Every structure is written in C-alpha cells, then in structure tokens.
Amino acid sequence: MDFSIEGMTCAACSARIEKVLNKHPDIQVANVNLTMESAHIEYDPSSLSKEDIYAKVHKLGYKAIEREVTEEKAERKEEAFQKQKRLFIVALIFSVPLFITMIDHFYPQEMLLPHWLMNGYLQWALATPVQFYVGWQFYRGAYQSLRSGSANMDVLVAMGTSAAYIYSVYLVLLGQNLLFFETSAIIITLVLLGKLLELRAKGRTSDAIKKLMGLQPKKALVVRDGVESLLAIDQVVVGDHVRILPGDKIPVDGIVISGSSSVDESMLTGESMPIDKHIDDEVVGATINKHGTLTIQATKIGSDSVLAQIVQIVERAQGSKAPIQRMVDLISSYFVPAALGIAILSFLGWYFVAGASFEVALINFTAVLVIACPCALGLATPTSIMVGTGKGAEHGILFKGGEYVERAHKVDTILLDKTGTITEGAPTVTDLIEVAGNDSSHVLQLVASVEANSEHPLGAAIVQYAKDQELSLLETDSFNAVPGFGVEAKINDQTVKVGTRRFIGSFSHEEEIKKLENDGKTVMLVSVNESFAGAIAVADKVKRTSKEAISLLKNAGYQVMMITGDNEATALSIGEQVGILDVYSQVLPEDKARIVDELKAKGNRVMMVGDGINDAPALATADVGVAIGTGTDVAMEASHITLMRGDLHSLYQTVLLSRKTMTNIKQNLFWAFIYNSIGIPIAALGFLAPWVAGAAMAFSSVSVVSNSLRLKRIKLKESVS
Numbered sequence: 001m002d003f004s005i006e007g008m009t010c011a012a013c014s015a016r017i018e019k020v021l022n023k024h025p026d027i028q029v030a031n032v033n034l035t036m037e038s039a040h041i042e043y044d045p046s047s048l049s050k051e052d053i054y055a056k057v058h059k060l061g062y063k064a065i066e067r068e069v070t071e072e073k074a075e076r077k078e079e080a081f082q083k084q085k086r087l088f089i090v091a092l093i094f095s096v097p098l099f100i101t102m103i104d105h106f107y108p109q110e111m112l113l114p115h116w117l118m119n120g121y122l123q124w125a126l127a128t129p130v131q132f133y134v135g136w137q138f139y140r141g142a143y144q145s146l147r148s149g150s151a152n153m154d155v156l157v158a159m160g161t162s163a164a165y166i167y168s169v170y171l172v173l174l175g176q177n178l179l180f181f182e183t184s185a186i187i188i189t190l191v192l193l194g195k196l197l198e199l200r201a202k203g204r205t206s207d208a209i210k211k212l213m214g215l216q217p218k219k220a221l222v223v224r225d226g227v228e229s230l231l232a233i234d235q236v237v238v239g240d241h242v243r244i245l246p247g248d249k250i251p252v253d254g255i256v257i258s259g260s261s262s263v264d265e266s267m268l269t270g271e272s273m274p275i276d277k278h279i280d281d282e283v284v285g286a287t288i289n290k291h292g293t294l295t296i297q298a299t300k301i302g303s304d305s306v307l308a309q310i311v312q313i314v315e316r317a318q319g320s321k322a323p324i325q326r327m328v329d330l331i332s333s334y335f336v337p338a339a340l341g342i343a344i345l346s347f348l349g350w351y352f353v354a355g356a357s358f359e360v361a362l363i364n365f366t367a368v369l370v371i372a373c374p375c376a377l378g379l380a381t382p383t384s385i386m387v388g389t390g391k392g393a394e395h396g397i398l399f400k401g402g403e404y405v406e407r408a409h410k411v412d413t414i415l416l417d418k419t420g421t422i423t424e425g426a427p428t429v430t431d432l433i434e435v436a437g438n439d440s441s442h443v444l445q446l447v448a449s450v451e452a453n454s455e456h457p458l459g460a461a462i463v464q465y466a467k468d469q470e471l472s473l474l475e476t477d478s479f480n481a482v483p484g485f486g487v488e489a490k491i492n493d494q495t496v497k498v499g500t501r502r503f504i505g506s507f508s509h510e511e512e513i514k515k516l517e518n519d520g521k522t523v524m525l526v527s528v529n530e531s532f533a534g535a536i537a538v539a540d541k542v543k544r545t546s547k548e549a550i551s552l553l554k555n556a557g558y559q560v561m562m563i564t565g566d567n568e569a570t571a572l573s574i575g576e577q578v579g580i581l582d583v584y585s586q587v588l589p590e591d592k593a594r595i596v597d598e599l600k601a602k603g604n605r606v607m608m609v610g611d612g613i614n615d616a617p618a619l620a621t622a623d624v625g626v627a628i629g630t631g632t633d634v635a636m637e638a639s640h641i642t643l644m645r646g647d648l649h650s651l652y653q654t655v656l657l658s659r660k661t662m663t664n665i666k667q668n669l670f671w672a673f674i675y676n677s678i679g680i681p682i683a684a685l686g687f688l689a690p691w692v693a694g695a696a697m698a699f700s701s702v703s704v705v706s707n708s709l710r711l712k713r714i715k716l717k718e719s720v721s
Contacts, residue, residue: 001041001050002319006063008034009141010153011332011378016145017060019333021053035382036319038067061144074203074210081199088196091134091189094126098182120172120179127181131165135188151336153373159340160369160690161187167362180363187370187694194698198379201705204712209318212311212393215286220251223295240298244289252285253305254296261292313398313642317389322402324665325381332374339372339680346684356686363690367683371693376675376700380668383708388661395716396629396644397654404640407624408658410605414553414651415596415618417610418564418571421628422550422578422648423540425457425611429465431516431537433509433523441471443534446496447526449474450489454481458522458538459498483614484565484588486524497527498536500567500586507532517569520577547578549648554579556655559604563587563595565614589614593621609651626651653716660714668704675700 008014014034021030021041029042041053057064101117132139138161141154161184168179222231223241236242236252244250250263262274265287274290277283283296286307302308321329346368351361385402392399399405419425434440448466451459452473466473476489486499497504504525507513513523513535521537553560561582564571571585584595592608596618599606608615608622616638619625627639628646643650679696682688688696 001043001053002038002067002316003041003054004038004065004067005032005057006037006065007141007144008032008037008062010034010373010375011329012150012152012336012374013062013145014378015329015333016148016150016152017057017062018329020060020148021056024048024056027053031319031321033319033321033382034378035386038319039064040316040319060148061141077199077203081196081203084192084196084199087134087137088189088192091130091185091192094130095182095185095189098123098126098185101179101182118177120168120175120177123179123181124169124172127165127168127185130185130188131161134192135161138188138191150333151340153336153375156336156339156369156373157187157191160184160343160366163362164366164690167359178359180359183363183366183690186691187366190691190694190698191370194375194701197698197702198375198705201702201709204709209311209314209390209393212307212314215249216307217249217251217286221245221248234302236298236301238298238301242296242298244294244296246289246291246293248289250283250285250287250289250294250296252296252298253300254283254298256281256283256294257297258295259293261294262290264288264290310393310398310644313400314389314393317399317401317405318386320385320401320403322381322385322406322665324406324669325385325402328377328381328669332377335374335377335676336372339368339374342680342684343368343372349684350686360686364684364686366690367688367693368680370690370697371679371683371688372676373697374672374676375697376672376704377669379701379704379708380672381665383705384661384665384668384711387708387711388657388664391711391714391716392654392657395650395653395657397650397657398629398642398644400640400642404624405658405661408607408641408655409662411558411607411624411655413559413561413599413604414607414609415561415563415599415622416550416580416648417592417608417612417615418562418566418574419457419540420611420646421609422546422562422574423542425540425646427458427461427522427538427540429461429536430521430539433512433535433537435508435532435534438528438533440534441469443526443528444469444536445471445474446491446494446528446533447498447524447536449476449491450479450487450496450498452476453479453489454487456481456487457540458524459487461538462524462536483590495529497530498524501525504532505530507535509535514569517567518573520570520573522566522570542574542577543646543648545647545649549652550578550580552649552652553655556652558655563592563618565589590617592618596621607655609648611646626654657714657716661711664708664711668707671707672700672704 011034014032018030018032021027026044026048027041031040054064097117101123138154138158141152142158145152145155164180164184168181171179218233219230220233220236221243222229222236223243228243233251242251242254256277256279258279260278263277263283264274277294284306343365347361347365350356350364351358385405388405389399416422432440432444444466448463448471451462453476474491476491479489481487482503485503486497488495488497504527507525516523516537521539523535523537525535526533550560560580562575562580563584565587566585568585571583575583587595592615596606596608606622607624607626608618609626610619611628619627619638624641625639626641626643629642629644641654683693
C-alpha cells in the first residue's frame with residue numbers, strides 16, 4: 001500500500017513513523033519518504049486493515065491520506081506554499097521593527113532609535129502574533145511529536161523561541177528594557193523563510209513526473225456505432241475504436257485496425273526516426289502520429305497503459321530509499337534528543353560553571369537548539385534520488401528503486417547478452433548449405449514450418465525468409481523446444497530437428513560451417529529422421545552504437561563481458577567486432593544465472609544486461625539487472641533497471657547518472673553533517689547569536705535541495721555517432 005502523509009517537518013518525523021510501523025508484527029516493510037511525503041507499506045491484510053495503519057499514523061500526530069495523483073499533490077503543495085507565504089509576510093511585518101531594535105543592543109549608550117520603539121510592551125505586542133499565530137505550527141508539531149515519545153525540529157524551534165519569549169515577558173513585567181523578543185520573532189521568521197524556499201525547491205524535484213504526465217493527451221476522438229465523439233481520456237474503454245488524425249498524439253495504447261502512417265516514438269524509444277505503422281501493428285499512447293490517419297482499437301487504458309506504468313515506476317523509485325538513507329535515518333532519530341541534551345548542558349555550564357548571567361546562558365541555550373535542527377540531513381539523500389531518477393526517466397532510464405541507483409554505482413563487471421542487446425535482435429538468413437540428395441527449398445520449407453511454432457528471433461528470420469521465397473508452411477505435430485539446443489516437430493511422419501551440433505549429432509560440411517561461423521553468422525543444422533539434411537546461416541547485425549558504447553564503458557573502468565547461447569566461433573567474431581575479449585559462448589539459459597553467481601563469488605559486483613525470456617534468471621541474480629526495454633515483458637519484470645531505448649549507450653548513461661547521483665548525495669551529507677557538527681559547538685561556546693543560527697538552519701536545507709537540483713543540468717550524451 002502507498003499513501004501520502006501530511007505534517008512531517010524533518011527527518012526525525014519520518015524516522016519515528018517508520019520505526020513505529022516496522023515494530024508492528026503484521027507489517028513486513030515500512031518506508032517513509034520525507035521529501036515525497038509518502039509511505040510504502042507491505043503488510044498482511046488478513047490481520048491488519050488499511051484503516052488500522054492510518055490510525056497508527058494519526059496517533060503519532062500525522063495525517064495519512066489516500067495516495068494522490070500528481071495533479072492533486074501539486075495542488076495541495078501549492079496551497080501549502082501559499083499558506084506559508086502568507087504566514088511569512090505576517091511574520092516579516094511584525095519582525096522587522098523588532099530586528100531594528102537589535103541595533104540598540106549593540107549601541108546601548110547612543111540612543112539611535114526612537115524611545116517609543118524600545119518600549120517593552122510595544123515589543124511584546126509585536127512579538128506575540130509571530131510567536132503564537134505564525135509559530136503555532138511549531139507548537140502543534142512539537143506537542144504531537146512529544147506525545148508520541150519522540151522529538152523533532154518543531155520541538156527544538158518551539159523550545160528555543162518560547163524560552164526567549166517567556167523570559168522577555170518576565171523582564172517586561174520587571175520594567176527592564178534589554179529584551180529578547182527579537183530573538184524569538186526573527187528565528188520563527190527565518191525558519192519560515194527556509195521552509196518557503198525549501199517547498200519551492202522541492203516542487204522542482206518532481207518536474208520529471210509532471211513532464212511525463214503532460215505527455216498524456218486529455219481528449220480522444222472515439223468512434224462508437226459509426227458516430228465520432230471527442231471524449232475525455234478517462235471515458236475511453238478497452239475495445240473502443242479511436243481515430244487519430246495527422247499530427248495528433250495517440251491517446252491510448254492500441255492496435256491499428258485501419259489506415260497506415262508513421263509514428264514518432266522518440267518519447268519512448270529515443271529513436272528520432274518515425275516508425276511505420278500498418279494494420280495489426282501496436283501503438284503506444286502519448287506517441288505522435290505523423291502523416292496518415294489511423295484508427296486503432298484501444299487495448300490498454302488508464303493505469304494499464306505503457307505511459308502510466310512508466311510514471312508508476314518513476315514515482316515508486318522517487319519514493320523509495322537508498323541503503324545509505326537508512327544510516328542517515330538512524331542518526332537523525334538520535335540527533336534531536338542529543339541536541340536537547342547538549343543545549344541543557346550548555347545552559348548549565350554557562351550559568352553554574354562559568355558564572356555567566358541568566359541572559360547569556362539562555363541565549364546560548366536557544367542558539368544550540370535552533371542550530372541543531374537536522375532538516376538538511378533528512379533532505380540530503382531523498383532529494384538527490386528524486387532528481388536523479390527523474391533525470392533518468394527523461395532519458396528513458398527507469399530505476400525501480402533508490403537502492404538500484406546506489407547499487408549501480410558500485411558495479412565493476414558488466415555482462416552483456418548478445419542477441420538484442422549488442423546486436424539488433426532482428427536477424428536475416430544469409431546462406432543455405434545444401435546436402436546432396438536434398439532439395440534446399442524443401443529443407444527450407446520444413447525448417448520454416450517447424451520454426452513457425454517458436455518465438456526465437458532466429459526462427460522468425462527463417463520463417464520470414466521462407467515467406468519471401470513464396471514457400472507455404474506445412475502442418476506440424478508434436479512440436480518441442482529444447483532451450484539451448486533447438487526445436488523439433490513431426491511433419492508428415494518425418495521427424496525434423498533444427499539446432500546446434502549437440503542437438504543434431506553427426507553432420508558433414510564442417511569446413512563450410514566453420515567459415516560461416518568465423519564470419520559472425522549463426523549456423524543452424526537440420527536433420528530429417530535423424531539424417532543430416534543441410535544447414536541455414538543467419539546473421540544478426542551489430543547495433544550501430546554498440547562498439548562505441550562498450551568502449552566508453554571500458555574507458556570508465558568497467559570489465560565488460562559477453563554471454564550468449566551461440567557457438568564459440570560466432571560469439572568470438574561478434575566480441576571482436578565490438579571490442580569484448582571476455583566471451584562466454586554456448587551457454588544454456590539456466591547456466592547464465594550460474595555464471596553470474598560464479599563472478600559474484602570471485603568478488604565481482606555484476607551488472608547483467610539482457611532482453612530475452614532466457615535472461616530473466618540472470619537479471620534477477622545479478623547485483624543489478626538491466627533490461628533493454630525493446631525486449632520481453634518477463635525480462636523487464638525481472639530487472640532492477642529498464643532501458644526504454646534499445647541502445648547500449650543508455651547503459652553508459654545509466655552508470656554515469658548513478659555515479660553523479662551518489663556523488664551528489666555524499667556532497668549533501670558532508671555539508672549537512674559539517675553544518676551540525678561545527679554549528680552546535682560554536683553555539684554552545686557562545687559564538688553564535690540565535691537569529692544567526694536560525695538563518696543558518698533555514699538556508700542549510702535550501703542549499704541541500706539546490707545542490708540536488710544541479711543533477712538536472714548533468715549532460716547525458718544523447719547519441720553515439
């Protein structure tokens with residue numbers, strides 16, 4: 001279950017909610033994301049209801065609400081921003097006169113300001129709306145946090161400002177003029193300014209989701225009973241006939257039932273060249289119809305569409321946690337109580353040990369409380385993950401979670417499948433080897449008839465070649481596919497086998513076959529009734545970008561290997577073409593996962609890249625599994641990262657983005673830790689005015705979010721020449 005949470009103010013809040021939920025015996029996993037204001041829960045619905053979970057969150061002082069769509073969330077955040085903006089303006093109006101009175105603190109003998117401005121009751125009147133109207137959110141948050149047995153940023157701000165305010169009221173009643181109302185008012189104003197800037201900056205971290213959502217057309221031209229109607233997209237149902245005019249965006253996923261055109265699928269595949277579409281071809285919503293008019297039958301709508309699935313993956317990645325975040329959450333959960341302890345020790349030390357006045361001890365106590373807020377610490381990791389995964393989505397790189405962003409930067413070995421990954425995956429027949437006594441056309445007809453039952457791309461190439469030769473397909477019985485070996489079937493009481501040497505057994509024309517394999521071609525042997533009947537050579541063209549992309553990966557320090565079920569000669573030939581020396585050939589599907597395990601056992605951190613059903617076990621076994629998005633649904637389901645563009649250059653972009661994102665996180669954490677580590681002792685030693693501490697605390701959060709937003713400007717090279 002995924003839902004939104006309102007009322008969190010710092011890392012201590014999210015850590016507290018997560019800790020309490022994870023303690024429940026019926027909850028297996030609870031992840032709470034401060035930046036996304038969301039929670040992801042895995043639980044047992046037979047013993048725990050959604051309402052029970054919401055009630056637990058409410059008991060902790062926060063509000064759990066149904067997961068919102070992006071537009072609703074954006075509206076709510078805009079409302080929150082406008083509310084904070086109004087409160088900030090109120091605080092500013094009342095705080096500026098109090099800020100001016102600070103001049104008198106520095107020059108008490110000069111009387112630089114009008115006497116009436118120094119009136120204690122006037123200052124009291126100015127500070128009160130800031131303290132209790134503008135600052136009420138801090139009191140409410142502090143109460144809820146303390147009631148649940150924890151302490152967060154609100155506790156620190158409420159305690160620090162209340163101490164300065166209450167002591168100033170006491171001094172006014174005693175008739176004194178050296179007051180500290182400006183301290184409490186300015187701290188609240190500056191903290192509010194920080195939250196305002198932070199809200200605006202955090203809004204920009206989800207720009208990628210907004211862009212993806214913006215691709216979806218709002219209307220569709222639906223044909224029902226021969227009548228065309230322009231309907232809202234949510235009124236389209238599966239089976240509807242939808243008409244798409246030239247230049248229009250395709251509103252839903254579907255199959256072409258009439259017309260032909262070319263479609264710009266660059267938003268999905270990154271390919272700039274439009275793809276020709278004819279009857280029975282699939283089209284994807286949000287792609288652009290270029291020239292002709294198409295009528296499609298809707299097959300996937302709403303949350304089932306490809307675009308919706310992409311948005312869901314990105315949202316889940318942005319809401320997930322990288323392992324490094326768990327360490328930060330643990331630190332944050334102890335940070336606020338520790339800061340409270342240091343603030344109290346500071347007060348006691350100044351007042352009782354150093355013999356300073358109560359005013360000095362109070363000022364230093366307040367400064368420690370305010371500077372200790374761990375806001376920057378809580379934002380350091382999730383903001384970078386949000387921006388990094390969003391940047392990836394814009395380039396067709398879909399991380400399924402923050403942990404895979406972190407894992408990807410640690411890999412040192414990249415294992416590439418050959419067919420469809422390094423090569424186009426769309427092979428063609430190049431040669432036929434004829435055996436005396438066998439008609440090559442008849443052998444081709446037999447092979448194509450058997451392969452018509454297979455989904456293998458090499459088999460599809462043979463079937464297409466036979467059709468081009470105008471050969472009819474024969475009926476088959478007892479079809480059987482033997483993974484890693486070949487296929488067999490009965491045709492007119494003849495047993496026809498197509499596959500590898502090990503599958504066929506004895507054969508002739510060894511030298512001719514070897515020569516074809518040395519040229520990088522895959523040769524499939526054919527037997528009829530256990531007698532060698534010929535061979536068919538198929539070549540799979542290497543992708544234009546593969547060689548340069550592999551060179552980039554090797555130059556970046558990765559060990560690049562290739563793995564394939566193809567024979568050794570063909571595999572080595574393809575490896576030589578693209579610059580890969582480490583080649584695993586004649587590998588059965590079940591052995592791919594074993595090879596991944598062997599590499600991991602040697603200490604390698606392995607990234608497996610593939611696009612086929614037979615790659616799924618290896619993708620799941622690898623430290624990071626990467627599926628080429630032009631491949632099968634099974635491969636994409638088993639992988640940790642999906643590349644929507646069938647281009648190995650996207651793989652280089654993936655590892656580059658992962659490295660940059662992790663560097664950004666480490667920068668954020670460094671500055672967040674430095675800020676608190678240096679700021680607290682400086683404040684405790686009396687060298688930091690509370691209002692300066694408030695300004696530093698406010699702007700530390702803004703600086704962390706701003707640094708994360710720098711990831712948007714990373715140049716991920718678009719294409720390889």
